[in-house]
Amino acid sequence: MSGAAKIPVIVTDIVPLNGLVTRFAFKRADGGLLPTFSGGAHTVVEMRDGDITRMNPYSLMSDPMDQTAYTISVRRDDQGRGGSLFMHQKVKVGDAMTISYPVNLFSLDLRAKKHLFLAGGIGITPFLAQIKQLERLNGRWELHYASRNKSLGSYVDMLTDRHPNETHIYYDDEGQAIDLKHLLDGQPLGTHVYVCGPKGMIDWVRKTAQDEGWPREAIHYEEFLAPKPGKPFEVKLAVSNKIIQVGEQESLLEAMERSGVDAPYLCRGGACGQCETDVIDYTGNFIHRDHWLEQADHASGRKIMPCVSRFEGKTLVLDR
Amino acid sequence: MSRFDFPPAIKSRPVWGRLETRTGSAHLFIADADGAEAIIGIATPEIMEKAHIIYIPRGAGFAADLQALKPKQFYEGPSYAAASSRIAKTLSDAKMGLQVYLTGTEGLMGQALHAAMEAGIPHTAIQTEHRGSVARRMQCVHCKGITEDVEVDPFQCAHCGLNLFVRDHYSRRIAAYQGVCIDAEDPGNVPAPKGIYE
Numbered sequence: 279m280s281g282a283a284k285i286p287v288i289v290t291d292i293v294p295l296n297g298l299v300t301r302f303a304f305k306r307a308d309g310g311l312l313p314t315f316s317g318g319a320h321t322v323v324e325m326r327d328g329d330i331t332r333m334n335p336y337s338l339m340s341d342p343m344d345q346t347a348y349t350i351s352v353r354r355d356d357q358g359r360g361g362s363l364f365m366h367q368k369v370k371v372g373d374a375m376t377i378s379y380p381v382n383l384f385s386l387d388l389r390a391k392k393h394l395f396l397a398g399g400i401g402i403t404p405f406l407a408q409i410k411q412l413e414r415l416n417g418r419w420e421l422h423y424a425s426r427n428k429s430l431g432s433y434v435d436m437l438t439d440r441h442p443n444e445t446h447i448y449y450d451d452e453g454q455a456i457d458l459k460h461l462l463d464g465q466p467l468g469t470h471v472y473v474c475g476p477k478g479m480i481d482w483v484r485k486t487a488q489d490e491g492w493p494r495e496a497i498h499y500e501e502f503l504a505p506k507p508g509k510p511f512e513v514k515l516a517v518s519n520k521i522i523q524v525g526e527q528e529s530l531l532e533a534m535e536r537s538g539v540d541a542p543y544l545c546r547g548g549a550c551g552q553c554e555t556d557v558i559d560y561t562g563n564f565i566h567r568d569h570w571l572e573q574a575d576h577a578s579g580r581k582i583m584p585c586v587s588r589f590e591g592k593t594l595v596l597d598r
Numbered sequence: 599m600s601r602f603d604f605p606p607a608i609k610s611r612p613v614w615g616r617l618e619t620r621t622g623s624a625h626l627f628i629a630d631a632d633g634a635e636a637i638i639g640i641a642t643p644e645i646m647e648k649a650h651i652i653y654i655p656r657g658a659g660f661a662a663d664l665q666a667l668k669p670k671q672f673y674e675g676p677s678y679a680a681a682s683s684r685i686a687k688t689l690s691d692a693k694m695g696l697q698v699y700l701t702g703t704e705g706l707m708g709q710a711l712h713a714a715m716e717a718g719i720p721h722t723a724i725q726t727e728h729r730g731s732v733a734r735r736m737q738c739v740h741c742k743g744i745t746e747d748v749e750v751d752p753f754q755c756a757h758c759g760l761n762l763f764v765r766d767h768y769s770r771r772i773a774a775y776q777g778v779c780i781d782a783e784d785p786g787n788v789p790a791p792k793g794i795y796e
Contacts (some may be wrong), residue, residue: 462695496694
């Protein structure tokens with residue numbers, strides 16, 4: 279079976295935080311302890327919704343050393359493919375679900391002398407676990423957290439209450455914005471910057487830091503892409519000797535899984551590289567959406583990341 | 599030109615680069631001897647306005663040429679050891695955006711690379727360019743003593759006196775290559791020393 283090992287869990291707590299975000303707590307179904315993890319890790323939550331199985335990654339936000347329960351916060355996306363709506367509307371306390379072992383693609387670099395966290399909206403969640411980890415290690419950190427408005431500022435009160443000196447909050451509707459250039463200028467040597475939030479914010483932080491002469495290795499970011507819907511297309515899987523149809527609302531990876539093909543994956547969000555697949559033949563155009571492949575790979579027509587990327591055209595033959 | 603093409607070696611051996619100017623809030627150059635030529639090769643007035651050059655001439659006559667570049671700060675010292683407290687202070691006061699350029703002998707670059715890494719700069723973000731002598735800074739794996747400027751292989755440890763074989767096995771932490779006793783099995787059977795790259 280592909281992906282990280284699975285853990286059967288029970289939903290033990292559901293707490294709506296505001297109009298968009300709800301927190302879920304999971305405990306092991308067998309009553310045992312969950313594995314510890316490192317701040318920034320995510321788990322892939324399996325959602326069985328009738329005939330459809332969705333698997334979405336969510337950052338773990340609980341204390342990485344707390345093995346009794348994991349918590350995640352899910353932002354409702356009314357335009358999405360339905361994963362977050364399923365979590366918000368169908369999941370109840372006491373439900374049995376399956377999650378994956380934690381996987382970390384956004385870990386702290388513990389060689390850093392200081393950690394500078396930049397969060398946008400629901401992008402706050404990995405930092406909540408990282409802050410707990412750093413507090414235990416007596417690490418030096420600072421958080422700059424931008425939210426659309428006061429009512430959508432998940433965990434703002436908890437952060438400003440526990441860490442008043444480290445936490446800086448910005449509300450878009452009050453005209454507050456992170457003064458990024460000024461913030462980066464003058465950070466002590468050995469500072470690493472971490473950003474999690476909307477794509478525009480990630481691009482802005484990466485570019486500004488690079489322009490200010492920050493080393494690439496000191497700039498960390500995480501953006502999970504949800505697979506976007508698109509036109510249906512047909513794929514021939516050469517190794518499995520199958521021809522499959524990818525529906526409008528499902529990803530190529532999900533279509534392979536639905537057809538009984540055990541394709542590799544880990545993050546399901548275009549970031550980790552596990553699902554990289556060789557293209558044997560094609561006539562048409564790729565719609566590459568991942569962060570993994572280099573631009574040259576995208577242009578070559580020889581590789582695709584089936585978790586988020588799609589295809590439009592006559593034929594596509596994959597080495598799977 | 600004071601450049602040397604090092605022959606292919608094991609992965610442990612450091613690979614030095616070529617300096618290029620990068621945008622940054624400040625620029626720290628640490629060089630010895632012929633390394634000055636690499637600085638002169640890339641210096642621009644804009645870079646020098648924000649530059650601090652720490653130079654150990656070791657008999658080379660480039661100090662006046664470097665000063666003529668009009669760096670914001672210039673220091674000339676007799677040895678790396680003499681300059682090391684200045685290097686440590688400069689790095690501890692530095693801010694993100696600092697660009698570090700190391701050039702000259704492997705011993706100088708290795709030690710300055712270690713200091714910059716300790717200060718929190720990822721080693722891949724530190725620029726280097728080898729110039730001048732190809733002598734090595736060697737650590738005796740037996741007594742742990744450091745012998746500087748080793749030009750021949752084998753050589754005698756300056757601390758314990760063992761005859762040491764010059765390996766390509768390098769320690770980034772110690773900033774030295776490893777020297778291993780060459781005649782342990784048959785004491786006194788030591789090949790005639792020759793140049794490391796001969």
